[in-house]
Amino acid sequence: MNALTVLASGGDEFQAPGLELFDFPPLFAGGPEWLTKPVVFAVFASVVVCAFFWWAFAKPKLVPRGAQNIGEIGYMFVRDEIARPFLGKNTDRWMPMLMSLFFLIWFWNMFAVVPIIQFPIASHIAFPAVLALFVYFVKVYLGLRRQGPVKYFTNMIPKGLPLPVYFLLVPIEYLSTFLIAPFTHAVRLFANMFAGHMILAFFSLVGFWFLFEKPTAAGFGVGLVGVLVTIILTALELLIQFLQAFLFAMLAAMYIQSGLEAEH
Known part of the structure; x- marks a missing residue:
């Protein structure tokens, strides 16, 4: 494969993109290490989401039009497909949080295909980790407040099982609830955005390299495949x-409900 890519590119070796895609220096020389492109666009997305829904619902009309119409469609989707199936009567109380999570993360993810930005914010583990920890602390707080410190921990364990089973079940249940659940909540989002960005970058670079950077007769077909696959993967992404x-x-709604009411 290495020899073929060298031959197709006219003697120069094609270098696949790597982890440098996720390494961003400070925005300006001497600036703080944390002030990078992902941080700026993460905040930008937050401002856009807040501004749009403020614009949509600041002066609601009986017959929605324009931004209010779009905002209500988004609200009904989150309410009916995410919140209500898990939260039931508690849906309205938690809609602001779930609306914010859904649209903020969606905006973060879509930055991957926006020209110039071309980077999914959630592909940096810090961003989904902060959101997952926030949901986790809300869940634990609700559980301790609504069920009490003792019942919150005992309600996680099913009743009526043989005593030996509890020696195996209790550690697994607590490990799953307090470590694995928040970890997988963050990593699921991070891993999908990370992998998707890497694959898109690879095939788009293949197309650019073999069609524009080092065009050759042998490499034309490879470059064309790279462009076509990039288009298909962009739609899938x-x-x-x-x-x-x-x-x-959806998982945030499920975790919140587990804090509000006993699981077993």
């Missing part, structure tokens, strides 16, 4: 970006 925002918010 748009779907995945939406689904990952949906899954993150």
